Amino acid sequence: MTRVQRVSGAVGRWFTVIVLVAGAVALASPATFTGWSPAVPWLLSVIMLGMGMTMRPGDFALIARRPWALLLGVVAQYTIMPLLGWGIAQLLGFSAVLTVGMVLVGAAPGGTASNVVVYLAKGDTALSVAMTSVSTLLAPVLTPLLVLALVGRSLPVSGAALFTSIVQIVLVPVLLGLGLRLLLPRLVERCLDVLPLVSVAGITAVVLVVVAGSAGTVLDVGALVVLAVVLHNLGGLLLGHGVGRLCGLSAASRRAVSIEVGMQNSGLAAALATVHFAPAAALPAAIFSVWHNVSGSALAGWWSRRPVPADAAPVTDRPGALDGAPGTR
Template sequence: MSSTSPSSEPTTAPIGERIGRVAGTWFPLVVLVAGAIAIAVPQVFLPLGPWINVLLGVIMLGMGLTLQPVDFAVIAKKPKAFVIGVVAQYVVMPLAAIGLATLFQLPPALLVGVVLVGSAPGGTSSNVMVYLAKGDTALSVAMTTASTLLAPVLTPLLVLWLAGSYLPVDAWALFQSIILIVLLPVIAGVVLRLLLPKVVAAVLPWLPLVSVTGITLVVLAVVAGSAATILSVGLLVALVVILHNGVGYGLGFLAAKSVGLDTSAQRAVAIEVGMQNSGLAAGLARTHFSPEAALPAAIFSVWHNVSGALLASFWSRRPPKDAVADDAPEAVVS
């Protein structure tokens, strides 16, 4: 996925592109403030609850609009890196989720929520973080797309396996929801880009703003529905979320390093594994379990963008020796 490099002069860039960059840059702070407001006045945002899945569908449509056949060329060029990244995504994060939730003795609803986050596909904001970290952006995009397309099958099965003994899990209902929320919108986006390339090209610069707005509304809705729980067990859940995210970065990096991937690929795999589509997890938790189960996803949605930005900033000052010039990704923040 390529677009105008961030080094371009902002005064000459189209207004949509400039607004999109600002939205992406300030996204962690925007979501953090939104969460605080939702805790302070939850009743204002409770009506957003029924719209969570619709908002997620819009975000995933945006992801589909950014995809092109060239984005998958990296699979043929770096099959080992691609496989390691996708396998780690669906092994490290789900197992870390159940391990941490059990270790900290979370109640069933919160345990399921953590497992849902761990079993979700990669978050598309990871593509931006990998780019900023001077990692392999093409590899990151391919891994995000693959894990998203695998989600309708793997996410329900993992949740059933890991959390089914704590709460009833309807894997078939989860499968149907993910098809509607994720797969169909992504496919629609790809088709629209093929049929209406000029229209989509005009829309692309605005997608980060649309995505930031969408996920902010999702966080407002989820946090508002879980405000009472946040005030009682929020710190414990936040600790689990921070550890979960950190384990993902660490084990993702070690998995890539252990098989001899180059430095840029190691960074891509680490960030890709550590960052989840927490918006999807929140939507599934609220639809199939309870507002309380959506709490870990709401906190993760804020934290992984903050931690991802910090990690990207650290790595950006240490260019890998094998770095290759890369364009900024047309990623959708989630």
């Protein structure tokens, strides 16, 4: 193991602590970081470039081999989480700004951290990677439509502006990263070990900006937002698994759908909230980015000790599926 790999592994293990410390620093000195807001979309674009560099055309082969499982997973991703986020916000009486923050988290695609969690949970890694890839490519269309449908009446929302932002922040960098992987495979392979460091640094910076910009909201309703985020994430995990069971998916595939539904690209949600809404709208995404790594790791540990039936063994036929970094969601 190289020095970079050791450092990346340590940073990944301590990601939650790093982000919590960043949040505390931002609360203690919010004026230091509030001017960083324009950098948030660029930070996420760099992270998405790294995500694209971990992809391969084979990630999409599952569409032809098992279209039903992939379709079910993506539909669950884009229905359960947006509706659940909106419902929890209504139940807790959130303001319009915090409600749009919850919906943005729910309407975001999956991220690479979920692929690692599915692998550790002995789930269907190929399905997980395919769901992440397809949901990311669909995000420019589905995310704005969902936000408009759920919160368009309570806040002024420009679907065209959201579409443009997601194309710029997600689609273009991901496709560029995929192109680099195809054209310069050896160079990209040498860069993969650094991507977790870039990802953690980017998400940490986003948390600094979000918490600093919404410091007053954190102090007023921070505990309530934490409760909402925990309910949102756990609800997604449970309902994702339930839908898979109801539709007859294998045990390994149910684990993949559960984790893909419950773990979101919260970095994208934070960037969109920062650019198009008030800083407080990014607060649910900032908290989600910490919490879903905690719950995902715990769930992976629990499932890893429970064997998957032999006829439903995890599919890990694509070694590069686990390239990537925690916390990009």
